[in-house]
Amino acid sequence: MEQNLINVENSCGVAPEGISYFDPGNDPNFVFVNDPNFQRKIYSISDIFVASSLQEGFPKTVAESLLCKTPVVYFKNTSIEDICESKIVGGYGAKYCDSKDLANGINWLSDQKNNAKDLAEKASVKILKSFNSEILI
Numbered sequence: 001m002e003q004n005l006i007n008v009e010n011s012c013g014v015a016p017e018g019i020s021y022f023d024p025g026n027d028p029n030f031v032f033v034n035d036p037n038f039q040r041k042i043y044s045i046s047d048i049f050v051a052s053s054l055q056e057g058f059p060k061t062v063a064e065s066l067l068c069k070t071p072v073v074y075f076k077n078t079s080i081e082d083i084c085e086s087k088i089v090g091g092y093g094a095k096y097c098d099s100k101d102l103a104n105g106i107n108w109l110s111d112q113k114n115n116a117k118d119l120a121e122k123a124s125v126k127i128l129k130s131f132n133s134e135i136l137i
Helices: 035-047 060-069 099-110 117-130
Strands: 019-021 031-033 049-051 071-074 091-094
Touching: 031 049, 035 060, 060 071, 060 117, 071 099, 071 117, 091 099, 091 117, 099 117
Parallel strands: 049 071, 071 091
Antiparallel strands: 019 031
């Protein structure tokens, strides 16, 4: 599988516009992307989004990823199941708190014959239909 990597620093060691360092030590491995267009680009060029959260109300990052057609590996029995149905819609649901199964999900989605992008597309349609502002407000 081809890997897409983004170097968040330019040649002078300075973060580009829309990127700020996350921690006080200016570690380039931890950044905050505050430009929505750049966020979309990152989601769109990614092959898989791994959501390892165990407790979250409604993880916007998962919805953002799926809206950019990037499938998700997540833990079952979390709020992510409001959007995703393992291996049917959205991506792969790993057994709750099972990191080995989370890794299995990454491998499963990496296998192109599983049509991972189709799973993300189905979730994108579900999000736009069920979680839009006209319905929620």
